[in-house]
Amino acid sequence: MTYHILIADPLSEEGIYPLRQADGLEITIATDLSKEDLLERIKGFDALLVRSQTQVTREVIEAASNLKIIGRAGVGVDNIDLDAATEHGIIVVNAPDGNTNSAAEHTIAMLTALARKIPQAFNSLKNGEWDRKSFIGVELKNKTLGVIGLGRIGAEVAARAKGQRMNVIAYDPFLTEEKAQKMGIGFGTVGDVLKAADFITIHTPLLKETRHLINEEAFAKMKDGVQIINCARGGIIDEDALYGAIVSGKVAGAALDVFEMEPFVDHPLLTLPEVIATPHLGASTVEAQESVAVDVSQDVVNFFKGEAVRNPVNLPSVSKEVMAKIAPFFDLAEKLGIFLSRMTDEAIEEVNIKYAGELANYDVRALTRNTVKGILKRNLGNHVNDVNAKFLAERFDIKVNEHKTTTGKGFLHLITAEIVTAKFTHRVAGTLLNGLGARIVKVDDYVVDVVPEGHLLFIKHKDQPGAIGRVGTLLAQKDINIATMQVGRSTVGGDAIMMLTIDNRVEQTEIEDLTELEDIYEVKAIDL
């Protein structure tokens, strides 16, 4: 099998080495595609790798009939329609750590250049002027740097600013006073930061909540003569408001690496001498580009090898240690779901999955997704996968609940999956037995011991002499060999079940013939 990878933005050649090394991957590099070309070209590709330039819109995702993974060589995924990717079962991976250092260094370079008006002075010199009066800067020492967004990059910038002997005050929804104290920085609300800072640097993602976070109202709270740096994302600062604040003299200077609309060739802000700018170069170093490309390429290779990806954006990430514990249960979890989906033809309203024993100590959301995937597969086939299973369940108004208990009822680990319909509840439990592999150990209230593999028949019948014989005879007449059989009953002469493993898949007509036998209530064929 060959998977086709489209690299649509320039990536470091050294960085894509993992892709070049892997078997079964064919790489096409086509950068600077127009929107129309991308919509046309994307059709045959299994993977798409981009940086920040290519806009991976819903339209692109819907035009891509084979796409399975989108890799973003960098942090921000605001150029990718994540909802559309999730709905279409496409996993999005990024490279969150590879460019942190470069982006932090760029921010500090911008801060210093802004304070000392270096770009303006250089331009003047290039224009043949020796002007020592117009470019009087300010020192950073003892000035206050306000950091909005103290994540990976914000924290690095804060640490470096302290090296410049600046006072740092930060706001981040995850920042506590204790953590700020440990970092040796001040802590406050956005308002406190805006009020206290001589320089303000933004390091949040662009989200609904952060769009125009720095607007007219925010500028009004700032010190007169404040200077602003944005090396995060265009759109976090309202550019019209910034223009007004510079012209009015409220803001003495701005250093911008990112803009609301990129790319552009001219921009009103660049007509102002107080503004210095770079064309989104925060991550543009040899080291960062190699690092993000390696990270994202490695995840694409892992994905096509069926291994866990390290930096999923639209799936919760699972640590290596947890993955090692839960990965052996993936197949069983999915099979429990497939089993349950065959137990009823009614609409499923609720799915309850209970993890008992040691499994209860781990993050088992990936197992839950596998069970939900198994349940939905009956009607959705390959349209459902790990990425969209929960989303599709929600779309179909199926509530998914996860429960945990450390008591394993005699099993080291036990997964019990349950589906609830308007009329019935069905339950199936499975485990992994040391040295023996997966087993289904309970179906509804009946204890069984069945290997979840191949073709199974689940038959509900009356506990009467002859019922089992009649099933055996009919299957023999149809030339269907029984490999294994388990029986269980609630009470003598009451309801009972048979679980058969058979060598061939049964047809619907054969199920109907079995159902017509005396004392047989219900027959379900389950292919695992």
Ligand SMILES: NC(=O)c1ccc[n+]([C@@H]2O[C@H](COP(=O)([O-])OP(=O)(O)OC[C@H]3O[C@@H](n4cnc5c(N)ncnc54)[C@H](O)[C@@H]3O)[C@@H](O)[C@H]2O)c1
């Ligand atoms: N210019 C570039 O080339 C370049 C390079 C790398 C990253 N970036 C951008 O830099 C930004 C930060 O990247 P990172 O790796 O540090 O991300 P991160 O996820 O590590 O940190 C983001 C931080 O912002 C905080 N945050 C979210 N909403 C907030 C709000 N309303 N107010 C204050 N803080 C808020 C989060 O809690 C988080 O701590 C992103 O926008 C990223 O896309 C730009």
Ligand SMILES: O=C(O)CC[C@@H](O)C(=O)O
């Ligand atoms: O692709 C780039 O160079 C920009 C990357 C940067 O904006 C990011 O969010 O990682």
